[in-house]
Every structure is written in structure tokens, then in C-alpha cells.
Amino acid sequence: MDKKLHKSNNRVIAGVLGGFAETYGIDSSLLRIGYSAISLFTGVLPGVILYIIAMIVMPDDE
Secondary structure (H helix, E strand, O other), rough: OOOOOOOOOOOOOOHHHHHHHHHHOOOHHHHHHHHHHHHHHHHHHHHHHHHHHHHHHOOOOO
């Protein structure tokens, strides 16, 4: 089966991290905690910009 990256219906904001979690078989809560921690330690702005870009580029769930 071919997995394609998409926004998930398992949303907190836009479904971006939920989509990554579904596509790669990762727990969505752990992915959200990790993304938040990395964003805080590297400065909030790069994490927010990457999330917004992914939100625009990723297609919605079918």
C-alpha cells in the first residue's frame, strides 16, 4: 500500500502533525510533544514558519 502524506482528521490546529504521525506510524501525541520541544529550544519562529508552510502545502485527508 502506498502511503501519501496528508493532513489528518486527528487535528489540534490544522492536522499537519497528525498526518505525519499517520503516514509514518508514530504516536501523534509523542510527535506533538517532540515538535513543541524542538520548536521551543530552537526559537519559536522557525517551528511556526515550518508548520505554516506544511499547512499550506499538504493536501487534506480524502
